[in-house]
Amino acid sequence: MDKKFAIFDLDGTLVDSMSYWSQLAEEYLHSRGVEQVPNHILEAIKPMTMEESADLFRRTFGLDITSSHMVAEMEHMMDQHYRNDIPLKEGVAAYLEGLHQAGTTMCVASATAEPLVELCLSRLGVRHYFQFLLSCETVGVGKTQPDIYLQAAQRMGCTPAETAVYEDAVYAAATAKKAGFYIVGVYDQDASAHWEELQSLSDETIPSFEEA
Template identity: 40%
Template sequence: MQVKYAIFDMDGTLLDSMHVWDNLGEDILSRHGISAQKDMHTRLRAMTVEDSARYFRTLGVQESMEAIMEEINTIPYERYRTEVQPKPGAVAFLQRLHQQGTPMCIVSSTDARSIRAVFDRLGVTQLFQFILSTNDFGSGKDRPEIFQAAARGLGGTPEETVVFEDALYAIRTAKMAGFPVAALADAEAKPEKPEIQELADVYLPDLRYFPWETADGLPEVSCCAVIVAAGASTRMGRPKQEIPLGGKPALVHTLSAFEQAKTVQRVILVCPPGQEAHFRALAVKNHCTDKLAAIVPGGDTRQKSAAAGAKAAGACRLLAIHDGARVLVTPEEIDRAVADAAQYGASALAVPVKDTIKKSDENGLIIDTPERRNLWAVQTPQVFCAKAYRSLLSGGGQNLTDDCQLFEHAGYPVHLCRGSYTNFKLTTPDDVPAAEAVLRKRGEK
């Protein structure tokens, strides 16, 4: 995503500050001996300070508009000045845009004095061309005029000015006015997440995951996961993708982990040929479709199945190849592997071998005992530079059961990223009760 000009909301987007406002209405009304109204917090969120003061007067506050507005501004001011912190990655993101010469401004419902107090403390005030408070402008972000004025002030048009927001009503306004929107996740807006995701051009856990574009037009750090679940499950004796685990089909646990992984933008599921519709229905039923971009049929070998998934993945920087039978992988493990691959170019989750390993000849006689400290049991996901992975696949060659081998045979180094012993593969019926035990233990925490 390109950012030529940028308009930033403050609370919930750049700052972890929504708690400052959570009980503001109740605090003000209680000072005047008035009971709080139902859903008052939600209503106040879309109002300017002047609108809020007017609303408090309708509820019985007898002070003048000016006095109420001063009260509204004064209560949060000290918290902004002394304690409110930035959201993860926010300051670094602003500094990067500034270094690139991107004109930026703030459009916020918070009063300008509080905005400057917190930004002065964080050392970022000078990064912005100007600060525009809805209190000074005279209308809120439920109307497009404030966004349009901000874009003009930056020297841009709506079409080339990205609005960074977390509130649904403001996102809706900006989109209707023709602005591209980068939506930021915030706990306050969790009930509105589905609509926000549908409206926004990009939805981010925080600004560390912004999809920067590079010279070739691709996101700087974008990862597509390929979940390979096309095997015949010969050793299990039944399709292991649908073995019930914790009340859900086994594959659902895998899909859910990738849905929750912050570093994965989309998912390709590779299933047995002819079962695409069945697996689509399974994903829909279990609410695992937010990132699911495609379901494609696999081939007669694992390598061919992975190749089918890589082909369907589209433009991306990294490919995370994962065995669908490793149903206990966690979002945190996925994120670690992706971050490791972003640094090294190729990475695989792995754990140190616990047992002593023996190498035998064809007669079963021991011929060697490898040094255990250098032995690792490799897991998935295995994450690679997408361009390199596709190039190596196109070279054909022998059938491999491990994607790291593609890189090893070509002389590319693969970094091992520490995984966990619970990320084991469902292979035989004995693995099922062990997986159930892990899920039960996680549920107790």
């Protein structure tokens, strides 16, 4: 595909952040004095929202703090990672420069809040490649619905059929695919168990940006 327009996911696609999210529960509970976190708790929270996880932590470990306060503290921890630690995936900067040189119009569509996306990509030196940043928070619905992709395409002045969507998550890629977008599946170590499924639904795949 001649990529005139491209929509990029952030977490797991442009940046190596998924491990920070997966380790957040243990990092937070350790800060609250919980030395050992049972594996069954870590498994139980995988499908939960942050609020649900906080409520489980409070009840399980007898923490004298409200769930909403816990959520705020966990969000602050992730804020610091986006501001200071989370790295760009290897090869991403060169890949974006190649698209830029080819005249591709690009944006970011992320579940992460726009201010954090702005801080993270600016720190990593690639913010200037993107015309705008759009979050599910702003759109009001997650990536189980195509709204964020459709709004991004509308703002870029293009149709789904002429727009490439770069995603590492199968469910998000499937959503964009059903809406008529060209899908570029991006490999992420933290989603490796679903790589074959992502490959099967994608129009194109990137096992590594260094090799792309």
